[in-house]
C-alpha cells in the first residue's frame with residue numbers, strides 16, 4: 253500500500269472496519285512508515301468519540317459533526333484528509349446507529365442518558381421536545397430506591413442566570429420505575445443541567461437533598 257492508500261484506510265483501521273486483508277496491509281505499512289504512524293496517533297481518540305456518539309443516538313448529525321471536527325487536530329497538511337475521512341466515517345456510523353437521517357429524531361428534540369450519582373443505582377433518560385414557547389421534558393427512570401412516607405423525588409433544570417428551576421415532584425412505582433412528563437420555559441438552550449434529587453420532606457422547600465441522577469445539557473442544542 254502507498255501512504256495515500258493507507259491514509260484513506262486509517263479511519264477504518266482505528267474503528268475495526270477493514271477487511272482482514274486490508275487490516276494486515278495497513279498494519280504492515282504502519283510498521284515501516286513513521287509518517288502514517290503519526291497520522292494514526294491523531295486518530296486514536298476516535299473510538300472513544302464513537303462510544304460517546306453511541307450513548308447519545310438522538311444527537312442531531314449537524315451538532316455531532318461540529319463536535320467531531322472540534323475534537324480533531326487542526327488542519328496542518330494533507331494529514332487533515334485522514335482525519336476528515338475518519339470523521340466522515342464516525343458520522344456515517346452514528347447515523348446508522350440512530351436509524352439514519354430519514355428516521356432520526358424530529359427537529360427540536362433531544363434525549364439525554366441520565367447518569368447515577370455516586371452511591372445511587374438509578375439510571376434512565378430525559379427526552380426534550382420543543383413545542384412553541386414550551387419545552388416538554390419526559391423523564392424515565394429505573395432502579396429508584398423506595399422512599400419514606402412523605403418523601404418524593406424532584407426533577408430540576410439548572411438555569412445559569414437564575415439558578416435551579418424545579419420541574420416537579422414524583423414517586424416511583426413499587427418496581428423502582430418512574431415515567432413522568434413536565435414542561436419548562438423555552439428554549440432548552442437556557443438550561444445547563446438536568447438532575448433529580450431525593451427530597452426527604454415534600455413540605456420543605458430547601459434544596460439540600462442528595463442528587464440521584466444528572467446530566468449536562470449540551471450548549472449547542
Ligand SMILES: [Zn+2]
Nearest residue numbers: 255285287288
Ligand atoms: Zn506511509
